[in-house]
Amino acid sequence: MAPRAVVLLSGGLDSTTALAVARAEGYECHALSFDYGQRHARELESARRVAAALGATAHLTLRLDLRAIGGSALTADIPVPKARAAEAIGTGIPVTYVPARNTIFLSHALAWAEVNGAQDIFIGVNVLDASGYPDCRPEYIAAFEHLANLATRAGVEGRSRFRIHTPLIALSKADIIRRGRELGVDFSLTWSCYAPEADGRACGLCDACLLRSKGFAEAHLPDPRAADKGPPPPMSALGICFVGALGRRLNVRVRLAGCLGRRRSWTFPPPAPSAACCGAELADAASAAGST
Numbered sequence: 001m002a003p004r005a006v007v008l009l010s011g012g013l014d015s016t017t018a019l020a021v022a023r024a025e026g027y028e029c030h031a032l033s034f035d036y037g038q039r040h041a042r043e044l045e046s047a048r049r050v051a052a053a054l055g056a057t058a059h060l061t062l063r064l065d066l067r068a069i070g071g072s073a074l075t076a077d078i079p080v081p082k083a084r085a086a087e088a089i090g091t092g093i094p095v096t097y098v099p100a101r102n103t104i105f106l107s108h109a110l111a112w113a114e115v116n117g118a119q120d121i122f123i124g125v126n127v128l129d130a131s132g133y134p135d136c137r138p139e140y141i142a143a144f145e146h147l148a149n150l151a152t153r154a155g156v157e158g159r160s161r162f163r164i165h166t167p168l169i170a171l172s173k174a175d176i177i178r179r180g181r182e183l184g185v186d187f188s189l190t191w192s193c194y195a196p197e198a199d200g201r202a203c204g205l206c207d208a209c210l211l212r213s214k215g216f217a218e219a220h221l222p223d224p225r226a227a228d229k230g231p232p233p234p235m236s237a238l239g240i241c242f243v244g245a246l247g248r249r250l251n252v253r254v255r256l257a258g259c260l261g262r263r264r265s266w267t268f269p270p271p272a273p274s275a276a277c278c279g280a281e282l283a284d285a286a287s288a289a290g291s292t
């Protein structure tokens, strides 16, 4: 009989690949997701699709009202940072950190594992691209594993030796994408954006969108969800000014002419910066980046 594992599944690239790894290692997977009041609850639809596509034996979505606690741009009325430079994303603890989230999630996974007779818990944390999250670090994972075996009846009675698996912890986003692709993951099912647009598309500018774009670019693979960011409008309708490189990426702010009147933004892998930059737009972009 296949060993059972509980796999934390948000519906993003990382947790989806972690589930694929667990399946490839022969585990009977019980996927666990959380409807915690997150701004991007759209990810739960992806989690459902991913769990079905990767053959999870069970998929449980627990409701937790972390919005009542707040303290994060994902669970409170705090703006989600947009268009941050890659260097900024990789340093410090961002406002999208949800207080103690992985401890909350792993605690629930541990409870479900104890009931299910599972000794193994998979979590798709990684430290390279988003090093600012304290509950993604190896020392945190080791401490939680120690706790798991002290805090449960199954652990104390010696019936279980809980292990927390972090198969992605030392991988870059590009490595994770390559690993998922090797395992047959359909990344079109996944969702990354923290701040979906009103029409349901990914914003293309939050940290999660930028890391996703960077990962696919560095893996030299197309993002099957890239169309979510919307097709570029007709060139004849545009006045385009390049607004400067942020890290290894170029952000382009586009003013639509005439009745369209709405400002839209895209990011994409780095073409060479244009010499035709508009000074006012550069200042505007610097101000926008600084405000996040």
Ligand SMILES: [Zn+2]
Residues within 6 Å of the ligand: 192, 193, 194, 195, 196, 202, 203, 204, 205, 206, 207, 208, 209, 210
């Ligand atoms: Zn986004």
